[in-house]
Amino acid sequence: MLKRVLSSESSASIIALIGVVVIFTLINDRFLTRLNIEGIIVSASISAIAGLGMTLIIAMRALDLSVGSIMGFSAISGAILLSYGVPLPLVIVAGLIVGGALGFLNSQLINLLRLPSFVATLATLSMILGGELLITEGATVTIRNGMSSRLVIGKLFGIFPWAAVIAAIVFACVWTIFHWTPFGRHVAAIGGDTRAAVGAGVNVKAVTVGVFSLAGVLAALAGLMVAGMLQNADSTVGVGAELTAIAVVVVGGTSLMGGRGNLVGTVCAAFLLASVKAGLNIANVSSKYEGLVFGGILIIALMADGLRRGTRRKGMLVV
Amino acid sequence: MSSAAEHSGVAEMLTRFRTQIRIRGDRSGVWVLNAIILVFLAFWAPNFFNAGNIHAVLNDASILGIGATGMTILIMAGAFDLSVTAIMGLAPIVALMFPGNLSGPLIVLVSVATGAILGLVNGLIITRGHVAPFVATLGTLFAFGSLGAAISDGNAIYVQSPFILELAGGTVWGLIPYSFVVLLVVCGLCWLILRRLHMGRWIRAAGSNIRAAHVSGIDLQWVYLFLFVVSGALTGLAGIILTGYLSSAVATQAPNYNLNAIAAVVVGGTSLRGGEGTLLGTVLAAWLFSMVNNGLILVGVNSYWQYLATGVILVLALALGMIGSGNYVWARKEVKD
Numbered sequence: 001m002l003k004r005v006l007s008s009e010s011s012a013s014i015i016a017l018i019g020v021v022v023i024f025t026l027i028n029d030r031f032l033t034r035l036n037i038e039g040i041i042v043s044a045s046i047s048a049i050a051g052l053g054m055t056l057i058i059a060m061r062a063l064d065l066s067v068g069s070i071m072g073f074s075a076i077s078g079a080i081l082l083s084y085g086v087p088l089p090l091v092i093v094a095g096l097i098v099g100g101a102l103g104f105l106n107s108q109l110i111n112l113l114r115l116p117s118f119v120a121t122l123a124t125l126s127m128i129l130g131g132e133l134l135i136t137e138g139a140t141v142t143i144r145n146g147m148s149s150r151l152v153i154g155k156l157f158g159i160f161p162w163a164a165v166i167a168a169i170v171f172a173c174v175w176t177i178f179h180w181t182p183f184g185r186h187v188a189a190i191g192g193d194t195r196a197a198v199g200a201g202v203n204v205k206a207v208t209v210g211v212f213s214l215a216g217v218l219a220a221l222a223g224l225m226v227a228g229m230l231q232n233a234d235s236t237v238g239v240g241a242e243l244t245a246i247a248v249v250v251v252g253g254t255s256l257m258g259g260r261g262n263l264v265g266t267v268c269a270a271f272l273l274a275s276v277k278a279g280l281n282i283a284n285v286s287s288k289y290e291g292l293v294f295g296g297i298l299i300i301a302l303m304a305d306g307l308r309r310g311t312r313r314k315g316m317l318v319v
Numbered sequence: 320m321s322s323a324a325e326h327s328g329v330a331e332m333l334t335r336f337r338t339q340i341r342i343r344g345d346r347s348g349v350w351v352l353n354a355i356i357l358v359f360l361a362f363w364a365p366n367f368f369n370a371g372n373i374h375a376v377l378n379d380a381s382i383l384g385i386g387a388t389g390m391t392i393l394i395m396a397g398a399f400d401l402s403v404t405a406i407m408g409l410a411p412i413v414a415l416m417f418p419g420n421l422s423g424p425l426i427v428l429v430s431v432a433t434g435a436i437l438g439l440v441n442g443l444i445i446t447r448g449h450v451a452p453f454v455a456t457l458g459t460l461f462a463f464g465s466l467g468a469a470i471s472d473g474n475a476i477y478v479q480s481p482f483i484l485e486l487a488g489g490t491v492w493g494l495i496p497y498s499f500v501v502l503l504v505v506c507g508l509c510w511l512i513l514r515r516l517h518m519g520r521w522i523r524a525a526g527s528n529i530r531a532a533h534v535s536g537i538d539l540q541w542v543y544l545f546l547f548v549v550s551g552a553l554t555g556l557a558g559i560i561l562t563g564y565l566s567s568a569v570a571t572q573a574p575n576y577n578l579n580a581i582a583a584v585v586v587g588g589t590s591l592r593g594g595e596g597t598l599l600g601t602v603l604a605a606w607l608f609s610m611v612n613n614g615l616i617l618v619g620v621n622s623y624w625q626y627l628a629t630g631v632i633l634v635l636a637l638a639l640g641m642i643g644s645g646n647y648v649w650a651r652k653e654v655k656d
Contacts, residue, residue, distance in 0.1 A: 256451060
């Protein structure tokens with residue numbers, strides 16, 4: 001059983017997570033306090049949600065660079081709607097629809113214009129960011145809605161942080177979609193071998209629309225949660241989040257070559273990242289070094305992954 | 320290319336024009352857009368063509384272009400370098416903080432060397448550590464960025480050397496910035512590498528079919544090490560020029576440089592799949608982005624539209640390229656790959 005866990009694709013992130021927790025607890029036992037753990041869980045849940053969407057996209061051998069911008073846009077939209085007094089449930093739905101629409105836009109650029117996903121989402125990254133700036137005019141939108149904050153940081157039954165509950169529900173949905181529906185299998189099929197998938201009758205365009213829209217919705221959800229947590233939103237929300245999401249997916253064991261998606265690994269990696277950030281914070285290490293640590297973990301995790309897969313050959317794995 | 324000529328007399332004329340000056344259909348996007356926008360500017364913002372303004376635009380374009388040229392040959396070999404954003408900040412900071420009172424030219428050299436060393440780190444992770452370039456450079460993007468922030472402690476490091484300030488701001492004949500001259504030299508060198516040295520063939524071979532390249536005996540490790548070192552060095556060069564232009568080095572002085580460089584490469588007509596590419600296209604694309612950003616300001620548009628414009632240009636250029644190559648989905652007569 002242990003062997004199976006160790007050789008699974010998410011082993012790198014699980015081991016790293018355990019290692020990190022141990023190291024940081026040894027450095028400063030404040031690491032294991034409830035407050036810290038809750039903070040980690042909230043932070044990890046949000047990045048896990050965005051990461052899960054990205055996992056499906058990467059499983060399809062595509063990339064979505066606009067995730068960060070979609071997060072920001074939905075955060076801003078949600079904040080503005082709330083400031084106009086729109087009730088929260090409606091705001092949430094609207095925000096998710098906005099995210100889905102932006103994801104749909106991505107998919108159309110890819111389908112109609114036959115742009116590679118890298119380029120299409122690079123373009124939308126810019127366009128959506130521009131949209132954000134035009135709407136906010138560079139200002140920050142504040143939210144005064146306690147409920148939205150409680151839905152993220154507060155706790156269900158006083159024990160489980162809502163953020164984690166939401167993340168768990170999202171995980172269950174995405175897992176079901178990916179592993180138990182034909183759509184999910186098609187996603188992996190397209191990523192594994194597009195020609196074979198086309199030959200087998202997979203509707204690549206429809207699946208593309210589905211995957212990117214879903215990723216958009218999940219990114220929007222993450223953005224809304226960030227806005228709720230911080231009680232404000234501006235155009236810096238989500239900047240760079242797409243690269244972090246890709247890093248989380250990759251550390252979690254999903255290969256950029258597509259064909260498979262490791263959802264559990266993504267969640268583990270999200271926790272890993274959050275733990276590292278919190279641990280560095282508690283160990284009084286300047287947050288400037290976060291990048292160094294996370295970059296190092298990313299590279300080491302992938303070197304280890306290459307070793308495990310036995311794909312260390314002289315020719316390179318080039319994406 | 321001939322399928323485009325099937326459509327109409329105008330298209331046929333354009334095709335012949337294109338063939339004569341050897342612009343490939345799928346790379347015509349950047350030419351067309353440049354032409355359209357230049358015409359537009361001639362009418363709506365004629366002060367674009369002032370010497371001082373052209374100087375600024377050329378400078379911007381050159382700084383992006385120098386790094387993008389390195390990125391072009393990397394992409395032609397089938398790799399990416401996402402860490403250039405961080406190198407743009409880190410290399411000049413290291414050069415400016417280097418102990419000992421270094422003269423201007425030496426500081427530039429140190430920046431280039433630092434970039435080269437950082438590129439070497441990238442190359443080693445990829446070739447010896449067997450990590451895919453996309454992910455490896457993603458990791459080094461975080462790591463180098465963090466280093467830059469840590470070393471500079473978040474402060475701006477001021478440039479004292481008049482040489483660097485002159486390099487970044489000075490001009491030839493009052494119009495052409497030195498940075499553009501540097502860009503031309505860099506392009507010339509890269510052209511030499513691509514078309515006159517064996518390395519060029521290896522690069523294109525690696526980009527088209529890496530297994531075939533490996534099996535035919537090309538030392539891929541050396542090729543990629545070389546490429547990442549070159550990319551890093553060029554980024555270090557671009558970085559110190561930008562620093563000179565801004566008179567100070569900040570770790571985050573070139574936000575999104577990696578994505579902008581890749582955008583320039585792609586808009587210029589180089590395929591992300593690798594194996595072929597155009598240096599001229601990259602330079603034209605860098606100019607295009609710079610010109611559009613500048614033009615928007617001159618026309619009096621809110622600077623926030625720049626982001627929108629960048630994205631739209633990216634899409635337009637590629638869509639035009641698709642139409643130009645006869646590959647556009649609505650015009651397809653037969654199923655193309």
